[in-house]
Amino acid sequence: MKILMRMIFQISLALFIFISTSAFSQHYDKEHSETHNSQSSEHGAHYHRNHIGIFTGGTSEFGNDNDTNFTLGVDYVRRFTETGFLGVGVFGEVMFADHTKYLLGVPLYLYPAKHLWLRAGPGLEIFEVDQSHSGSQSNKARSVGSKEGTNTKFLLRAGLGYDYEIRGFTLGPCISFDFIDSETFLVWGVNIGMGF
Numbered sequence: 001m002k003i004l005m006r007m008i009f010q011i012s013l014a015l016f017i018f019i020s021t022s023a024f025s026q027h028y029d030k031e032h033s034e035t036h037n038s039q040s041s042e043h044g045a046h047y048h049r050n051h052i053g054i055f056t057g058g059t060s061e062f063g064n065d066n067d068t069n070f071t072l073g074v075d076y077v078r079r080f081t082e083t084g085f086l087g088v089g090v091f092g093e094v095m096f097a098d099h100t101k102y103l104l105g106v107p108l109y110l111y112p113a114k115h116l117w118l119r120a121g122p123g124l125e126i127f128e129v130d131q132s133h134s135g136s137q138s139n140k141a142r143s144v145g146s147k148e149g150t151n152t153k154f155l156l157r158a159g160l161g162y163d164y165e166i167r168g169f170t171l172g173p174c175i176s177f178d179f180i181d182s183e184t185f186l187v188w189g190v191n192i193g194m195g196f
Contacts, residue, residue: 047195048196049078051195053074053075054191054192055075056071056073056189056190057188057190058188059178059187060188063182063183069095070095071093071187072096073092073094074093075091075092077109077117084111087108087111088108089109089119090105093187101127103155104124105121105122115162119176120158120159121156121157122155123157124153125153125154127151129150154180155179155180156178156179157179158176159177160176161174169193170195171190171192173188174189
């Protein structure tokens with residue numbers, strides 16, 4: 001029951017973030033779209049080919065621990081096509097758990113609607129393991145580099161988000177699922193960035 005309540009709370013929090021950022025930017029987005037539509041009809045659809053952002057939120061584990069940890073990150077996306085439908089990005093995140101974890105990835109981005117984006121791609125989770133417990137971790141992780149106790153795991157990330165444009169910046173909720181070994185993590189929060 002406790003696990004179910006925690007999952008309901010986390011999903012409710014993610015929905016609250018989505019709805020609150022929607023309400024916050026609704027007035028500005030309406031004014032901006034009226035101005036933007038008149039400019040777009042003259043010059044074609046406008047979007048930025050590059051976007052850089054800062055992520056703040058949480059990472060919730062749906063496994064044995066059922067922990068939620070504070071997470072900070074950065075990301076960069078480059079759109080390929082003239083229509084802006086397809087892009088590639090990189091992300092780096094720090095999850096502040098019992099042992100700090102670093103996540104790096106290179107997802108593909110799809111933009112099926114004006115502000116909506118979908119992403120999926122591979123990545124790595126890098127973390128330090130307590131040497132007194134390293135024997136139990138040896139089957140799940142392999143060493144990276146020359147530093148003992150530093151391990152890595154392959155991850156697959158799939159997610160979506162919605163960016164509201166507000167005075168040259170973007171603000172929006174995002175949610176992703178990380179699949180690492182047999183564990184699933186929910187990464188949720190707000191991305192603040194700008195296009196150029």
